[in-house]
Structures are given as structure tokens and as C-alpha cells.
Amino acid sequence: MTIRSMLLEAHSRAQTEAVAAYIGKSEARLNELIGLFLYDEYRVVQRAAWPLRLVAEKYPRLVEPHLEAMVRRMDDAGIPVSVKRNVVGILQYVEVPERLHGPVMDVCFRLLEDVEETVAVRAFSMTVLANLAVTYPEIKNEIVLLIEDQLREGATPGFVSRAKKTLQALSKPGNKVK
Helix, strand or coil: CCHHHHHHHCCCHHHHHHHHHHHCCCHHHHHHHHHHHHHCCHHHHHHHHHHHHHHHHHCHHHHHHHHHHHHHHCCCCCCCHHHHHHHHHHHHHCCCCHHHHHHHHHHHHHHHHCCCCCHHHHHHHHHHHHHHCCCCHHHHHHHHHHHHHHHHHCCCHHHHHHHHHHHHHHHCCCCCCC
16 A cells, blocks of 8 residues: 555544554655655645654654755645645754755744734744744744734634743743743
């Protein structure tokens, strides 16, 4: 059975976990999943995103060679929200290479300031930006202003919760959001 056929077989947490377990630490299987995630049809791309995130959480170094392609994918028009949610979710768990700091900050600032974006995507973007602010303290004020603006506009409980954690981490030098 191929990873693609596994993804199309069912869309459930159990199937997602089965795909992630099948990939495990295998670079070859991860490469196959990355190919599906980056280049296949909409439904396959959408379904490949979640197991990719699960693999990245468990084996962050395994996905590092693919981060640049994933970050570039974020600029594609019409990108499914599941792709955005899972790529930014992955960026929370991995050490973002220095060469990608600028593009990642650009993507995350855009996503965070877009009030039409889903709460999960904006919350994950907050975390990624706050973690990069450890290296680039000059971005802290911009992050704080964006968060405070959105809190004033009225935010969901999920956004408020992540905002509190992020603002707390930003107030202490060298703290990352967990």
C-alpha cells in the first residue's frame, strides 16, 4: 500500500496516526509524503498535512531538509487552510534554520495580522514569531501591537489563551512559548 492510498482510504485521526507511524523515522517514506504534500491534488495535499505535522513533532530533525519548500508553499494562492495550519504548526516544533528566519517571519506576520485567518493559524503564528523574537528582540513590539489590536477587536477564547502565553513569554528575555 502506498502512502497516497493510505491518505485516500480514510480521513480520521486513527488513519492520520497510522500514516505517521508508517513513516516513522524513514527518510524515504517522509520524502514520499512531502512530495504528496507539495505537489499532489487538493484532497491529497490536505490529508498529507496532518501526518506530516505528527512526524515533525516526533522527529523534528527529519523534516528540517524540507522546511524551505514548505515555507515557500505558504505563498501559493489558494493554499488550503489545513496546509497553513500544519506548516505553521510544524514551525513551532523545529529549529528554524537562520536562512529561513526572514521568510518565516514574513509569512507569520501576514497570517497573524489577517483577522479572516483561522484562530489556529494565527495562534501558531504567534508562537513562531515569539520564539524568533528570542533571536530578534526588535520584532517584539510589532508582535505585541498586533496581538493587542486583535484582543481589543474581540477574540475567541483560543486566541486569548495563546495571546496571554505569548505576551508573557515576550515580557521575559530569552523565553520561548511552550
